[in-house]
Amino acid sequence: MRIGIVCGYSFDVPGGVQFHVRDLAEHLIATGHEVSVLAPAEETTPVPDYVVAAGRTVAVPYNGSVARLNFGPVSAARTRRWLEEGAFDVLHLHEPITPSLSMLALWIADGPIVGTFHTAMDRSRALQVASPLVRPLLEKITGRIAVSEEARRTVVEHLGGDAVVVPNGVFVDRFARAPRAEAWCGTDERPTVAFLGRLDEPRKGLPVLAAAIPQVLERLPGARFLVAGRGEVSEYREALAAYGDAVTFLGPVSDAEKESLLASVDVYVAPHTGGESFGIVLVEAMSAGAHVVASDIAAFRSVLDGGRYGALFPVGDAQALAGALVDALADREASAPVRRAASEAVRRYDWSVVTREVLAVYEMATGGPVHDDARTRTVVGRLRAALDGRTEDGR
Structure with a gap:
């Protein structure tokens, strides 16, 4: 085609x-x-x-x-x-x-x-x-x-x-098999948290994370925060500089570096305040094996199945974020069942699955085969029937 x-x-x-x-x-x-x-x-x-x-x-x-x-x-x-x-x-x-x-x-x-x-x-x-x-x-x-x-x-x-x-797709195996970087790996004494996003967009939630970091360090002095992304935020750099190597600004990262970062850290944090339609970076982090802590916006709630595949905290609540991070970092093994379940759930978003669904829509749009179904009386009904057909016959 x-x-x-x-x-x-x-x-x-x-x-x-x-x-x-x-x-x-x-x-x-x-x-x-x-x-x-x-x-x-x-x-x-x-x-x-x-x-x-x-x-x-x-x-x-x-x-x-x-x-x-x-x-x-x-x-x-x-x-x-x-x-x-x-x-x-x-x-x-x-x-x-x-x-x-x-x-x-x-x-x-x-x-x-x-x-x-x-x-x-x-x-x-x-x-x-x-x-x-x-x-x-x-x-x-x-x-x-x-x-x-x-x-x-x-x-x-x-x-x-x-x-x-039809959701966004991820090359799940790229993240699942990504090499771990020793500099970013956490230990029991020094667990690691990653943030990834455009730093100068407030909706990505860096101000919320910046307010939570001191609270986490009070209870877990060895915690390390790795902040990656584009954008200049000198005020946060200066404020967090007081915590020494507990906070590291990595700047922009390549695709390979992002995969390695997410595969290395204990927790991925997504403190976004809104404006998100999906939550692709959550899926990437879950694919890489990181435990996800995310704000309770609708898009993230859907990806995490209401908290089944990660922790949710009230939007913009730095104190609640700090508590969720401490819970996840204090007992790293306790999150293992959640991470295992998440690594299975993300297979639904692999590009091999998502592309089949997109191709089903292409077939419908071009007059290709669509399974006979009562729903096909409407355009969207025909699309949903096409997607169900793809799922059933495995094409």
């Missing part, structure tokens, strides 16, 4: 959506499909061979983060040319109503179109205003995917219609 994938967000500063697009493309290619990805990126930005760079972007604040988007007549011309040259069997648009390349492709393209919605939010005045304008465009999408129930709720409440849930 010839598959065209459009990413609305820039590969210059990649984030969760870009990594999702990259990994999906690579797994599709590995299973024999022809894939081309169109994405914003500067000409000097190194991108994989299958990515067509569409040029520079504009930074726009969005949902507690910064989205780097590409829009305008030049971008539209590049998108049109890519579509014509690609002659794709199916077009897969990520964040199709974000004013960037995905929306341009949706305007221009005809034929089978699949859209994946990644964003979750409670309220959005911008989406409420834009909804009547984009709904005619959304009618061109044959198959709608949401990466989580939270993302699906956003689609239903803000855009109308429905979507089938």
Whole structure:
């Protein structure tokens, strides 16, 4: 199958959506499909061979983060040319109503179109205003995917219609088999905790963790905190410098370093305060064997099955976070059953499973086989029947 994938967000500063697009493309290619990805990126930005760079972007604040988007007549011309040259069997648009390349492709393209919605939010005045304008465009999408129930709720409440849930994927074995780094490994005397995220985005929760660290060190003076990610946060560096080697800022880490970090530490902490539609880094940490302590937001609660596969604490509550960390670190062996259960549960998110579900949506969108089912009276019903069929026959 010839598959065209459009990413609305820039590969210059990649984030969760870009990594999702990259990994999906690579797994599709590995299973024999022809894939081309169109994405914003500067000409000097190194991108994989299958990515067509569409040029520079504009930074726009969005949902507690910064989205780097590409829009305008030049971008539209590049998108049109890519579509014509690609002659794709199916077009897969990520964040199709974000004013960037995905929306341009949706305007221009005809034929089978699949859209994946990644964003979750409670309220959005911008989406409420834009909804009547984009709904005619959304009618061109044959198959709608949401990466989580939270993302699906956003689609239903803000855009109308429905979507089938196909989660983000992880190469589980890469994390499960990652080599451990001695410098990051914990001991009974000096257990280790990792934080990974954009440091200068408050919603990632570094301020909450910074407030919890002194409380943890009062009870476990040997605990070590490894803080990784992009962004300058001099105020936290200065405040936490008083604790010496108990806190280490690692800066940005590569994919291989992230895998090794998560495989080495005792606990992964996710103190996010909101704006998350899934919780991919939780799945990565669970795959690597780390015990997860996460804030009790809906997306994380879903991944951790309400606390079955890790510990949850009230959002923004530094004291509760400190207590959860102490509980997890004080008796490292006590968390072993939870970690074992989590390492089995994450198999559901392996790219081998997720890609089969995406291909089932592609088949439905292109008129491929779908199991006869009463649910097939609606588009989303046909999608869910297709996914169930994939699960049953193992294809």
